[in-house]
Amino acid sequence: MIMEKFPGDIDFKNRSGVVTINNIIKQYGKKKEVVSALQGVSFEVGRGELFGIIGPDGAGKTSLFRILTTLLLADGGHATVDGLDVVKDYKQIRNRVGYMPGRFSLYQDLTVAENLNFFATIFNTTIEKNYDLVKDIYSQIEPFKNRRAGKLSGGMKQKLALSCALIHRPAVLFLDEPTTGVDAVSRKEFWEMLKRLKQQGITILVSTAYMDEASLCDRVALIQSGKILSVNTPAGIINEFQKTLVAVKANNMISLLNDLKKFKGQADSYPFGEYHHVVMKEGNTETDLKNYLQHLSYHDSEVKTIIPDIEDCFMSLMKN
């Protein structure tokens, strides 16, 4: 009989990353219409990291998560999770990861308590044994423990799904777009929950299409069309943005944008909330832009050099 290893009983030798991804390729479709979902993706996630995979829908985030959780086979490359190979050791990996898919996938006709108990039993454990881990989240929905999962609100469903993904004390937690379609307030609360989970030593990979969530991660991978644009800390990503970025606003924002695009010193101009952002060509400064706008009789304009946002970086990487 082969004894399966349990989380915590892991060989650390020669393994810096708890998740290693090496040149992963995934394609869908037949000859005529092949869609390349992942085109040689590589990066590593360290133990205890809160790691964000940031990119729009269709970037390949879900394919990557499904490969790492052993639910999908890659067409090329290899990957390990908690030191185990995603193809060879898939059974062991399934014991050690928690996975919350983008679509709610608990049993709608079981109650809250029944769902949690079901997942605990499947993993050969009990709610009592790991209650400390889920307490913070589960206690919020415990008053409704006899309600069927299908009758829960969106926010409560999410908390139940997270509790179920955690109840076997996984070494690595995969959260696929947990905040999609969620309002700004609930998104904030969800990230606060993740921060507390991280303090309990769980490695968390979370995917999102919201660029502003990048700043809440330890490190992020920016992904677009199946390719990694950059892997770094949020501050590191911002440091990689070498050009001068200027924020501008005036009374008439529409004509301002048109005029900004005609400015010879700009590499790119686009709306960014209250302001327009202007990426300057090398050698051009805020003063050059001020003079240009003065010349066009924008007397009410506000012009200031700013530190780029992750979204500025993402767009710049996308366009290169």
Add this chain to the structure above:
Amino acid sequence: MFYVLNEKLMRENNAIRVEQLTKRFGDFTAVDAISFEVQRGEIFGFLGANGAGKTTAMRMLCGLSSPTSGVASVAGFDVYKQAESIKRNIGYMSQKFSLYEDLTVKENIRFYAGIYGKSDQFIKNKTGLILDQLHLQNETNKLVRSLPLGWKQKLAFSVAIFHEPQIVFLDEPTGGVDPVTRREFWSMIYQAAESGITVFVTTHYMDEAEYCNRVSIMVDGRIDALDTPQQLKKTYEVNSMGDVFLKLARKATRSE
């Protein structure tokens, strides 16, 4: 006489007029006596936390759900008595459902335009125009399923306003879309508004709230704030629409 004239003018300037509009499901009040007006050609942001009542309100304005009480007219038609006329005079698009994935680009356009009773000639001329604008000339006969999400959403918007409606309702149109395409999408919204179409839009992206002429924020079935983004920030003494939203939505006692 003067009063009547004024009222007529108001009606002509208002694409949407809502007074004390209410919807109850049993003893739950989903929409609680909301009142507002949207002017013709305006880009009106309709924000609120999940469960605040946005979808229910939108369904009433689109003629899909009859209010419990209150008054509402959309494109000059009454939501109680003229729901069918409303449907003919509005466009609708959402992130969740927009186009038929197993129809081609061309088939989708023809299907929607046909439903709105447009003539073959009109459909033919306008289809060419749209495909040029979207640079989709080479994808005409491709299944919508095979298009990247960003293209799909831009096409869905063009289809939603294909029949030249007075008002278009956009329910989280840019969810999950990449930041470059998101901005292209908003430039299409501006073009539509400039051509006189009123835009009623919901979003979870707070930077997009800044692109609206006026923004309303729903909390627990009520409209707790309605103003220009600039004025809202001033009123709530914060620097961004995100902070305005957080300040108001935090007060919510109910969730979805």
